[in-house]
Amino acid sequence: MESEFTRTSSKNVSLGYVKLFRSVTTWEWYKNPNIMRVFLHCLLCVSSKNYINRNFAVTKGSFFTSRRKLSNELGMSAYLIGKALSALQNSGEINYLKFRKGLKITVLNWEFYQCRALTKHKKEETDGWLL
Numbered sequence: 001m002e003s004e005f006t007r008t009s010s011k012n013v014s015l016g017y018v019k020l021f022r023s024v025t026t027w028e029w030y031k032n033p034n035i036m037r038v039f040l041h042c043l044l045c046v047s048s049k050n051y052i053n054r055n056f057a058v059t060k061g062s063f064f065t066s067r068r069k070l071s072n073e074l075g076m077s078a079y080l081i082g083k084a085l086s087a088l089q090n091s092g093e094i095n096y097l098k099f100r101k102g103l104k105i106t107v108l109n110w111e112f113y114q115c116r117a118l119t120k121h122k123k124e125e126t127d128g129w130l131l
Contacts, residue, residue: 018043018113028091034076038084041074042094046107048114056099061110066102 020043029035045063053064067078067085074081085105088094096105107113 016048020113029087029093032087034080035084035087037074037076038070038081039088039093041070042088042105042107043113046105046110054101056104058104059106061108062104062106064102064104069102 024030029039042063045065046061047058047063048060050057050059052058056064058064067081070076070081071078076084085094085096085103089096092108094105094107096103
């Protein structure tokens with residue numbers, strides 16, 4: 001039987017992907033399912049382009065949302081979402097700003113999760129040839 005993931009493979013290609021290093025298993029929040037889930041959701045939701053949304057600048061690695069929306073998307077209480085966001089901000093994984101109509105969440109070091117620095121390093125190592 002064909003899975004939903006397989007049926008939407010062309011959509012998956014157009015939306016792109018996020019690389020995740022295996023070392024995430026040693027991350028301080030890895031064993032906390034609520035925080036891990038909120039962080040992964042943030043990685044998957046951030047913009048890969050700069051644009052203007054309702055007179056707010058959305059930069060690469062950020063997105064607009066609300067606790068209520070995150071609660072609905074993740075099936076978690078707004079209280080648990082708030083605790084996870086605070087923990088992630090305090091540990092330097094994300095930054096979020098509160099606005100009257102929601103939150104702007106920025107994944108700090110977003111470029112790292114896109115492996116752009118890794119690709120640049122590998123390119124330099126191979127004299128311009130990507131392996």
